[in-house]
Amino acid sequence: MPLLAEVAASPAATEAATAGGEIPQGFQMSADVVAHVKDLGTGEINLFVGERQIQLNDPALARAIVRATR
């Protein structure tokens, strides 16, 4: 289960983050973020932060995360 921060520098991840809105310079995370790539085909990724769960469907980001683990 890779930490999202570990792949944050990948081009695909940067694209996805950009699509969700810019992260301001110096932004501090309030809690660690955990990503669970559940289905590479559909790009289903579950993000866990604090007591929340956010589901993404982003095949490119899912591939980027898996690529980073190989």
Next chain:
Amino acid sequence: MSSHREAPEISKDPVADSTDVYAFVSPDDPGTVTLISNYIPLEGPAAGPNFYEFGDDVLYQINIDNDGDGLAEVTYNFKFTTTIRNPNTFLYNTGPITDIADTTWNRPQTYSVARTNANGHTTVLATGLTCPPCNIGPLSTPNYSHLANQAHHSLPGGRTVFAGQRAEGFYVDLGAVFDLGDLRPFEQLHAFGHLPQRNGVNSTKQVNVHTIALKVPISDLTAGSPVIGVWATASRQQVKIYDVPSGTNVNTVNSGPFVQVSRLGNPLFNEVLVPMAKKDYWNTQQPKDDAQFADGVDHPELAGLLPILYPAVFPNLAAYAKPRADLDAILLTGIPAGVVSPTYTTFTGSVKADMLRLNTSIPPTTSSPNVLGVLGGDLAGFPNGRRVFDDVFTIELRAIAGATIPLVDPSFSPDGAASVVTDGLTFNNYLPNFPYLGVPYSGYDVPAK
């Protein structure tokens, strides 16, 4: 056991494992209900250097359904925080603990209590409430009752709470029962071996548990009907990461929503009536969805095994093929009025939900209560709620053996054995007042099991 280590996954997570739930009109304060939820099964009293404590990463809850839908209209939430006063010693205590604020207790635990109502609104009732330490021994905790009494905390609204170690109150001859259903009264008749009849052995003798006890006004729980359904849960966040920075302690990161990993309403429900492959799944479910487990109640596996294990002892039970409407009523819907007596009822409606049902309008039995509860003619006992001393194992064993079928099917005659089957145990380490469970055993007196 009642619900100790009753499912494969939760048996590996004792801090979140709910072992027993009790709900009863307080015998010494009959305008109130006492709710007790125990966790951490089979605590050996000699547990140093790391004595037992609640999990800081576990959400403990006591849930109350007051309209029969199998969902909680009232939930009490408990979260714990552990601190280390001196990180440079291996000791749990660095001197006698004579007051729960003593700095000699090196690992104090505090907790918060919050109440969630039917609208989902949560009110924090208190924070920073202190638990007592574990009962270590006469040098470390010389007056344990004093420490425990200091940990009785008053909450707004006439409520009282306690959280900490207590003596195990549940008793069962577990070693015999799970040895191919050996029931001591009949063990000379067992199909797999004619053992000499011996007295029962209490498998939970002299072990401790961790207790959350809450005494609240009856009006805090009811809404119209005097009957409530009670169950306890424990939940963990979905993700846990063991982060091990170089040269420092292990840092754990918990993330995500809390998911339920343990549940308990009626004693022995998950233990005996749910098949092994579904036990951990059952722990994640809400009572409102318990119709999916109703087949295990209507056709209990144990009722089929008893006539096989004890040939010719349960012939009437062996011949009974109808769904067990008696167990369905006792465990899943409550018992309608007119079945036990004209006025006795724990019925909550048609929703099949495993909840410990308590009719709060039935007064407590203060003189010579019967440990067999309703089965023994004492309407203030299990399955009308559950008192700390109720012999729930014998009650449920007799029910499964057919003793309660005539309540719903007068054509059935129970086998003689159904009214005498028992694990042959009694137990009496209880208190007459809150929190009712006895002083925990100390490691000085009791070797680790």
